[in-house]
Amino acid sequence: MKLSHIGELGLLDYIRTRFISRSKDVLTGIGDDAAVLKPRVQHLLVTTDMMVERVHFDLRFTTPYQLGFKLVSVNVSDIFAMGGTPAYLLLNTAVRKNTDMAFITSFFDGIHDALRLYAIKLIGGDISATQRDMSLCATCIGYGKKVIHRSGAKAGDTVYTTGTLGDSACGLELLKKIKRTSPPHPSLVKGGSTGGARVPRRISEPLIKKHLMPVVRNPNKFVRYATSMIDISDGLLIDLSRLCDESKVGARIFLDRIPLSPQLRKAATETGIAPVQFALSGGEDYELLFTAPGKKKINAFAIGEITESKRVIVDLSGKEKPFSAAGYQHFISQGKGRPLP
């Protein structure tokens, strides 16, 4: 059954029935001109992110479930990056009218499961037709007691990341290389490989999953120590540069301390790009990058330190090389495999 069969009002009914969101804090959810929320005493955090077909995602690679899940994750990530607690989501979807209802329900399955994972509620949105590419937006609202900005880093602070870097970008590269369709091609399911790449499925799939369906980190365990924080969405160097810009400081990063997954180390060689290159400049890790004073006992990877102004990477031989903001930027043709800084 196609979306054109049930129409906008049918889709609205489906969403409204599935995501009933009245509770003691949501006075009005989906179904009025605006959502109505009870006031709270904490600071209000608001963020919005969009995902456009053939720019942010490719329907040959992602399942609709993963797409819905990721749309929620990337928005929640920004609330976490402020040290906040996400609470509500608004959703805008522009889809083609000949879209199959199975696609729509699977997309909303992904939204639903991500909402449940992060314990947030869908309170509103807008649905529209599109002539060609799908376009998705979400707005996430959260609350924070102690808000962590990009601007609080001080010289001497330690720089941390919450997980391995580069996996997502390598996963994307593998998808392009092996042109793995969604669901995976039978030869891959059996552990085989297609195209030019010879990467076993047990290596490639965790990387691909990190790209298509990121699960983002709740900072509640270390938020009391953090002096500054940002999520790594465009790449370690560009996001670290942003944090340094806002904090008016520099940073010294040690190449051998950047956490790389064993899968990345193995798969990267097949792509012709160095693992560390993915980790430094690959986007969409959605790990948190934060700073904290001195040597706290923090369950995260210490990758360097904040300096007065110098921005350098220390390579494996101990030599310092300056770095600048290399990472993904819209509107500019991207060169693959940028030189190491």
Place this chain on the structure above:
Amino acid sequence: MKLSHIGELGLLDYIRTRFISRSKDVLTGIGDDAAVLKPRVQHLLVTTDMMVERVHFDLRFTTPYQLGFKLVSVNVSDIFAMGGTPAYLLLNTAVRKNTDMAFITSFFDGIHDALRLYAIKLIGGDISATQRDMSLCATCIGYGKKVIHRSGAKAGDTVYTTGTLGDSACGLELLKKIKRTSPPHPSLVKGGSTGGARVPRRISEPLIKKHLMPVVRNPNKFVRYATSMIDISDGLLIDLSRLCDESKVGARIFLDRIPLSPQLRKAATETGIAPVQFALSGGEDYELLFTAPGKKKINAFAIGEITESKRVIVDLSGKEKPFSAAGYQHFISQGKGRPLP
């Protein structure tokens, strides 16, 4: 100069510099992972609306200024429709990388002037490339003391609209008919006409302007009387039906009381569609439709009354005819000129 010349970071700088939004209530505006707002004691209202190229707008007809202005207006309209005061806006724009910077700055001029008109602040957003059609989203946050829902109408209440109806839909029809490009064709500027339509410019332009650049109504003068409210975005009958559905009531509307502008009366004949047809089923009026008890002194057009359950239109001869929800719906092919109910 093209957008690809300045890139995403250049555009972000432009927006950030132009829309500085730090104030005593906006603790963090554009430039961090999320905006941070001071808590308030009033209810929080949140709404979001999207506009997709070749679905909601046609770049042959609208100027970028009008497009930016309208994007803000349609979102503010939803906050007004709850009886609230709009305060903040978040903006998502997906544009082609070969877009001219003159287009971008003019688009943001429209955003800027609408923000000023409604006294709201831009506090965040997201910018992205798109391969083909432009896609725009905005999220508006407001506050309300007495929130007016769609669901509060009672039998015996009077039904009001804040302005003339059908102008916007007729304006759109004229644009399609005369294929007036933006800016207007010289023959039109001189008061002439092009194509098949013979509508003088002083008649057509107010209708076209109502479509391309609606200015929405602040309900503060009558919000204390209102028992229910909705904005007319999809057409009088569909939006009145929604209000009746939510309130579990009916309505009796008098055809001769529906306010029609003199421009609509004159121009409609040229389109082959009856003026009242535009008023009943044409979308995008962005007037408010509300109910209030008895006969208050309210500066708005009383067009009918709320009934227990009957939903009827009284025609010019005094005959009652049932109505149902006729109006614009995405995903379903729209028939032009639906029969009168």
